[in-house]
Amino acid sequence: MTGPHIAVVGAGFAGAATALHLVRRGARVTVLEREPIAGAHASSQNAGMLRTAIADPALARVAAAGADGVAAAQALSEVPLVRPSGSLLLAQGETLEPLRKVVPELREMRRSARWLDPAEAASRVAALAGAPFEAALWTPEDGVADTAAYLTALLLGARRDGATLRLGTEVLGGEPGDGSRPARLETGRGAVEADVVVIAAGAWSDVVARRIGATPLGLTPLRRHLHATGPLAEVDPRWPFVWALGDEVYFRPESGGLLLSPCDEEPFPPGEPPADPQNRALLARKVARAFPALLDLPLMRSWAGLRTFAPDRRFVLGRDPRAPRVCWAAGLGGHGVTCAWEIGRIAAESALGLAPAPAEFDPARFPVPPP
Structure with a gap:
């Protein structure tokens, strides 16, 4: 060249x-x-979730094009790069209106999205029974990447x-x-x-x-934790990833169990951050509020990674x-x-x-x- x-x-x-x-x-x-x-x-050190429903329109445009790009990258790989699981974003109260604004923007970018009521969302993901949300945004083209x-x-x-x-x-x-x-x-x-x-x-x-x-x-690098359970009989590996807005906690199927994060953010210097054992308590509190059907999950592994932000x-x-x-x-x-x-x-x-x-x-x- x-x-x-x-x-x-x-x-x-x-x-x-x-x-x-x-x-x-x-x-x-x-x-x-x-x-x-x-x-x-x-x-x-991340959950590998391809999420395109983002409140910031500038980021959402890049996310939509980036998700389409994964399909282009598939030609470079002999193994599937994405499991097309879809996603459910749960909203209530003050988190509803910002999410409502995302829907027409997603459709402008030719991404599918529609609203589900709590009963319909729980019919897709049994772990949402009793969860306190008003509506869920279903984005079927989201998925989980093999990072x-x-x-x-x-x-x-x-x-x-x-x-x-x-x-x-x-x-x-x-x-x-x-x-x-x-x-x-x-x-x-x-x-x-x-x-x-x-x-x-x-x-x-x-x-x-x-x-x-x-x-x-x-x-600024910020530390965030991830936690994984062992195999759980009640988990369907076909579930989408589920994110409770407001409480800011998510889960998705992984290796027969669940991968979860309390979406914590703590400034941390560049490097390999250790996992804080106290973070499990934060996860337990958030899960109790957002996903009461998932109380007392047996966590098998915890780790942390860094996410870096501009001001x-x-x-x-x-x-x-x-x-x-x-x-x-x-x-x-x-x-x-x-x-x-x-x-x-x-x-x-x-x-x-x-x-x-x-x-x-x-x-x-x-x-x-x-x-």
């Missing part, structure tokens, strides 16, 4: 999808991943088309470059020069920016106005699996100067920090 050389920092969903879209547009791509395996953190298979497909596709993946290669320093000089990344395995650097390092994105002389954007909780995508050779694909806030394909397209086209990122995600929306 004779196109520009792009260095992508991070081999999770954002980095992998960006790399794939870059090589398909003629770029020479080097992906630098600090860990010995790709997707070791947020990309593998390992999806990430592997993206990376395999990128490598087949010419991208180079360098694992165990942490960015330790460097320079962001300027109009006349390429960016330079110092790693434990030598220096890398690039026409553009894409920061797609998840919880480490601000760390990488600081190390290469770019301006951090105030991204306004929208993605950060596109060229950095203060460092013209730096492009961002960060702050995905737990939407990486659903949105990866579209995020990769937006970031790749911005990095190559083919199209700007949508203004809602532009890094320029953040003020320049004081010196």
Whole structure:
């Protein structure tokens, strides 16, 4: 290839999808991943749910396109990437109106959605008997991704088309470059020069920016817990994933039992966060309120992962106005699996100067920090 050389920092969903879209547009791509395996953190420590009913219209548009992109990625994999389970979002009181606004937007994006009353929802998912909600939004095209298979497909596709993946290669320093000089990344395995650097390092994105002389954007990693039961006779593996809005707790079938999260958010430094044993008590309180039929679940395993947010909780995508050779694909806030394909397209086209990122995600929306 004779196109520009792009260095992508991070081999999770954002980095992998960006790399794939870059090589398909003629770029020479080097992906630098600090860990010995790709997707070791947020990309593998999540529930894998493809959710398209999102209150923020800007995020919802990316989610719909991203979910469609999973179907395109299926051509890169010999195993199914998605189990089309559908989803049920439960609402009552003040959570109803924001969800009502989502429905016409979903239909505009050609996604199916309809309302179910509590009796109809409980007929689909027996665990909702006695649950305190007024209505449920049924989105049949949502599903659960095989996150390992999806990430592997993206990376395999990128490598087949010419991208180079360098694992165990942490960015330790460097320079962001300027109009006349390429960016330079110092790693434990030598220096890398690039026409553009894409920061797609998840919880480490601000760390990488600081190390290469770019301006951090105030991204905050937040710890969230997941809990799994063993096999449960009462669980139907065909159930959709179920999310109680307001209480903010969800469950979905997994390995004959249930996978659940209390949707907790606690600032935590980049790394591998330990699970807090007290989080099980939070889950129990939320389940008791939202899903009383699921009281006293026998939890077998708990773990935690990081979800990284920008200050306004929208993605950060596109060229950095203060460092013209730096492009961002960060702050995905737990939407990486659903949105990866579209995020990769937006970031790749911005990095190559083919199209700007949508203004809602532009890094320029953040003020320049004081010196």
